[in-house]
Amino acid sequence: MKFLDKSLVALDVNANSPEEAIRETGKLLYESELVEDSYVEAMVNSFNENGPYFVLAPNIAMPHARPEDGVKEACVSFIRLKEPVRFGHDSNDPVQLVFGLGASSSDEHLSVLQKLMGLLGDPANIDKLLEVNNHDEINHIIGGN
Template sequence: MLQLNEKLISLDVEAESAEAAIRSAGALLVEENIVEERYVDAMVKGFQDIGPYIVLAPSIAIPHARPEHGVLQQSVSLVRLKIPVKFGHPTNDPVQLVCAISGIDSTSHIGMLQSLASVLGDKTKLEIILSSNNKEEIISIFN
């Protein structure tokens, strides 16, 4: 189950790079005391070390790190970029939607990815997420 609220959504964010986009999504989790700042650093480091493996579908990145890097609660944040950013993925760039997830153990992220995939894989729902300026409308899609 995905726990999403208005404070975990940021729309039309400006980011100059993939790292900045990841940090924006991570900052929402830090502000809500869901993860420690070092978790955001670990998400960025994972991207820098391994590459664009987090770009799981066209225009969608799902950054995450291991729970021991500072996860306090299981959650997800959603950042929609004003201008899509290249993450370096050969087929799914540029990214417009960054959904940072924080799993509390080594398997919880799998369920979160499945839940995200069921929503983001629905073209109608994805179009609403990419175009709506109503956070409540976006939240309702995930519930």
């Protein structure tokens, strides 16, 4: 599983809409050859069809699509938006931390989510992710879990 590897992280990304934010996090997965280009569009389509169901907590979105939409390897990317974006969620908007999820099976999906929940289950880690300056600091946070 590729989990927040250096090539899968971008800080202070500009995005003016939920679709742009989803494409930016998906682009990291695509450029690392972990998903097909079709997967990124499937993530956007899922948002457009189903709304902001993946805005799971204040400040946090986890866009994803189905494995058959083009996942090559289980993976998680992360972007921190320079300015928060409203996804249309009643209680968890605006979003600044966006994690792009790719899993090629339901078992992988569960392990990806467990790893993310381990990271995000601690509010202190969320505060740190809003403040980090580089990938080494993110590794330090991940290592603390």
